[in-house]
Amino acid sequence: MSLSSHLQELKKKHQSLSESVEMLQRSPATDDLEIAKLKKQKLQLKEEITRLSTH
Template sequence: MSLASHLDELQRKHSDIERQIDTAMQHPSMDDLQIADLKRRKLAIKDEIEKLRTQPTSH
């Protein structure tokens, strides 16, 4: 998988989790632990995206 396609996939996952969080926040019955888990996953993906973007490319 190329770096660009990997970054695209991570961006897609990040957006999907963000939508899940938004939906969960609109439902007061949603478990706070589930929301916290989604936020942790979103942050981990964001960190991975930043790491890949700042990684020096080798030619």
């Protein structure tokens, strides 16, 4: 897998997590722990994207 395609996949996953977090935050029966877990995954992806983009 090339670097650019890997970055694209990471960005897609990041966007998907963003959408999931937004949806869960609007839901009345939201599990704060689940949201925190998704936000952590999102942050890890963002850091990986940044790290790969700067090389």
